[in-house]
Amino acid sequence: MAERPAPHRGRQPRMTRTRLWLFWSSLAVYAAIVAAVVTTSWLVHLDWQLMLFRPYKQWPEFHAFLDYFVVLGQRAPTAVAVLAWLGWRAWRQHTLRPLLVLGGSLLLLNVTVGAAKIGMGRLGPHYATEIGSNEMWAGGDIFPSGHTANAVVTWGVVAYLATTPRARRTASVACAMVALGVGSTTVYLGTHWLSDVLLGWVAGLLVLLALPWFEPGMAYAEAWLLDLRDRLRGRPTGDPSAPASLSPLATRVSIVSQRPTGPAAGTGNEPPREMARVSSGTGPPPRPDAWPHLGPHAARHERPPATPGGHRRPPQSDRPGGRTQARTGR
Secondary structure (H helix, E strand, C coil): CCCCCCCCCCCCCCCCHHHHHHHHHHHHHHHHHHHHHCCHHHHHHHHHHHHHHHHHHCHHHHHHHHHHHHHHCCHHHHHHHHHHEEEEHHHHHHHCCCHHHHHHHHHHHHHHHHHHHHHHHCHHHCCCCCCCCCCCCCCCCCCCCCCHHCCCCCCCHHHHHCHHHHHHHHHHHHCCCCCCCCCCCHHHCCCCCCCHHHHHHHHHHHHHHHHHHHHHHHHHHHHHHHHHHHHCCCCCCCCCCHHHHHHHCCCCCEEEEEECHHHHHCCCCCCCCEEEECCCCCCCCCCCCCHHHHHCCCCHCCCCCCCCCCCCCCCCCCCCCCHHHHCCCC
């Protein structure tokens, strides 16, 4: 049974000591921001100062541009754009890992951020009821900022899947700039508190840092999906007695009968070069009697000489002054 060719895989990130330290540090910052908002600390007062400052009225000339720029944090447009890029990479590299990483990260983001939004129920600046309050558990859904967290995760996956250190650094810087810009834009437009944006940045970072823990599960899902595809196509995958022509992703093999070389070459008894394509379910295998009219090859000692006898030039006695006359005149 032919083995499935190993898909191209870049260097997969591991849960190193540095990544673990960053994860637990980010989780501590996450808890600190939540505690600062729940206790109505200085962070809530800063939220109200920025909201009452109304940046969109202070600098109205940027409003039109930032209305379009903030789309880089919306889930549907960003997911479609990144899905197109990662889909092309998956096709080129013959692996489902880029698509599974994107899907798994978005699922993890929706579960964690969505649960936090519903659980804390904070109202946004436009729906605030009392100046100076934290507006918690009032039926809202803006804490943490989904725009900001989505910008971190969706564009951060591109950096996470980069195959070279230089590409990873470049993509990480670009992702950070987009995430910072999207979060700041929501504060400018007045759709989020500053603390919402801070928690959104940390929430997205936690999802990216936790992805290596889910790599084994995504590898198992990739193998399962490929086996399911092969079953739907009628290609057995786990049976070692299955013929190679039915094996998944079987590579085509060319069987070529070479012309004989050496003394037997040039006798005219060898058949023309035979080429038989053997692939999954296409073309019959080469038959042993493909050239029945030629018969068996003769042994070497039974073959006629390669050149006719008497090939040497006969003596020419009629040549004047020749070497033969000189011999006979002696």
